[in-house]
Amino acid sequence: MPQHFLGLAGMSRRIPDYAWFKYSSFHKKYINNKSFSGSWYFIRIHSGRFYINNINTNDINRINDVAEPWQLSFQDGASPSFDGIVDLHDQIMFYLVIIVIGVSWMLGTIILKFNTKTNPIVYKYFTHGTVIELIWTVTPALVLVAIAFPSFRLLYLMDEVIDPAITVKAVGSQWFWSYEYSDYISDSGEPIAFDSFMVPEADLEEGQFRLLEVDNRVVLPVDTHVRFILTGSDVIHSFAIPALGLKLDAIPGRLNQTSTFINREGLFYGQCSEICGVNHGFMPIVIEAVSLEKYMAWLNEQLS
Ligand code: CUA
Secondary structure (H helix, E strand, C coil), rough: CCCHHHHHHHCCCCCCCCCCHHHHHHHHHHHCCCCCCCCCEEEEEEEEEEEEEECCCHHHHHHCECCCCCCCCCCCCCCCHHHHHHHHHHHHHHHHHHHHHHCCCHHHHHHHHHHCCCCCCHHHCCCHHHHHHHHHHHHHHHHHHHHHHHHHHHHHHCCCCCCCCCCEEEEEEEEEEEEEEEEEEECCCCCCEEEEEEEEEHCCCCCCCCCEEECCCHHHHHHCCEEEEEECCCEEEEEEEEHHHHEEEEEEECCCEEEEEEECEEEEEEEECCCCCCCCCHHHEEEECCCCCHHHHHHHHHCC
16 A cells, blocks of 8 residues: 555654653744744753753754654644544544444443343343344444545545655665755756765764654755655665655665655654664654755755
């Protein structure tokens, strides 16, 4: 399947080294607010000790869309596809709660009222119940149909690549990602292309995320239709960014395409999501979503 999106709920929860609080909500509350300036103090708990840290605006901009310690449910979404995934999840949860209550009630009733202690001879008279059998066959079928329609709708909407303005080719290799922006060509005729490796633990700076930070980020503008072309150079990898609702396999010998539309600035972290060898856990993806002006400046820098 093109996007096994329910798997996104289980994405990485491994940043215990930096127990910062609520970056993304902080980001939305203060950074998007233009009156914000100066530095902020944070209390940090690490190995049972309290630390007080002072971080500046740049740091907060850098630390946002990542899983939080003890997080339940999804990361904050930043694309229409992800909003669709969350809506579908909520819709399915509605049926799930009703089913759990219904089945528990039935099981409870059977255990309490129809056991051999309280009702020793009930099994003698209990053989068939045509009506109840019809109900418990037809109802689940209707529930499945009710779930199938919104699910297929979302699946086909996410599959659609709408007239992309930018195409980025991402190639998975053991164990790093390479990116190519072939829409732009430098004076020497070369496209923008670079490799992106994980920052090893020893080189991390204060506030950076272990196993998630990379040396070269994928810079993209917000409010733009972006297409990703994915492939692998050796084995199957998978390109996944939870906050954007992206997850697609990068398969050698074949090109997969997917698209996104990032609707706010920020840093979006993802990881390879197909077991691809010993360093599978060490080939993260970082997307830096910036304004169009900043993106143009970045392009200029890359092309010169
Ligand atoms: Cu590449 Cu897992």
